[in-house]
Amino acid sequence: RRLAWLVAIGFGWLYGAGLECSPSQATVGKRWMGIKVTDAHGERMSFLRATGRYAAKYLSALPCFLGFIAALFSSRGLALHDRLADTRVVDSTRFHDTH
Numbered sequence: 001r002r003l004a005w006l007v008a009i010g011f012g013w014l015y016g017a018g019l020e021c022s023p024s025q026a027t028v029g030k031r032w033m034g035i036k037v038t039d040a041h042g043e044r045m046s047f048l049r050a051t052g053r054y055a056a057k058y059l060s061a062l063p064c065f066l067g068f069i070a071a072l073f074s075s076r077g078l079a080l081h082d083r084l085a086d087t088r089v090v091d092s093t094r095f096h097d098t099h
Helices: 002-020 028-033 047-060 066-073 080-085
Strands: 035-039 087-091
Touching: 002 047, 028 035, 035 047, 047 066, 047 080, 066 080, 080 087
Parallel strands: none
Antiparallel strands: 035 087
């Protein structure tokens, strides 16, 4: 049972952090929604920053997902984990080359 939790958390970490620091900068769901995750300068983030963002999501979930809800009241739409990791979720269609 404990091993199953560790495997689930490990898979979630590798999936989330791994894809968000990849060239696509997005998980499958984020790609489908047309969004991606960047650092504060709009650049691709490192795996270490992506790992920190993933870990900070656990804080955003406590209590009652208030860290996620905070994005609704932030002028820049930042959830707690984005503030802590100094990351941004942006519209990926704004960055496509039109030439």
